[in-house]
Amino acid sequence: MFVKFCLMVLTLATAGAASAQSSAARVVYDSRIQTPEPRLTELERGRVKYLAGLAMEARLWDDADFRASDTCAGQDFAINGVAPGAFTVKGAQQTAYLYMYCYFRPGWSQGLVITQGNQVVAHYVFTNLVSSLYALKDINQNGFTELVLEGGFTAQGGTEGYIEIAELQPQRRLLAQFKYDNQLQPYSDNCGAVETGGIWTSQVIRVTPGKNPQFTAQKIQGKCENERVATLTGALRPLKVQPLPTGWLSAPLR
Incomplete structure (x- = not known):
């Protein structure tokens, strides 16, 4: 009886610790943490570049104000981020690729490709200034991995940054x-x-994490000569966020 009781206590304690860990706050963004550079094979790079070329041939980045297809031939192609996760199918092993096809002001011709094994399962294009990509592990607990897109711009010596958290399923x-x-x-x-x-x-x-994820922000500040050390740290404050449409366009898969 004593052994059974001890095992029950241990089981409950372990379950409680796991539950607490799963609901603990996670860092979404900290400017002091650098996103690793993407590591790619030539096959991966070639496949993403080919899909980007198809999107440009379809003139998906063209609009009434600017026709990117008139001058873009992929001369600035780069893959800015790679992230693993289950983005469109629960439990799947998929890979997300963020790419830039051509550099323009005020926005780059960019896209997002999702692969599963040798199959391309999703491809979207947009005009933005996104420079890196990483995954979040299901912060709204619906079984799908989210993506963080980080970008920004520099003007007159000052830099302004932004991030977006996107999910592709059950709705983009x-x-x-x-x-x-x-x-x-x-x-x-x-x-x-x-x-x-x-x-x-x-x-x-x-x-x-939760069905309705709760966000907080904490201000930090430092000197430009050392971007990894904060000399000022503020208090935590809650944030209110509002889901938005991505504005992305679907692009060719092959």
């Missing part, structure tokens, strides 16, 4: 968007505008 949407326009900007600096005394300001964004 942005779960959250953090940028200057909605007063949730995750990063800014004046490092190129001043010779000395420049500062960077960032927000450490965390999320507690």
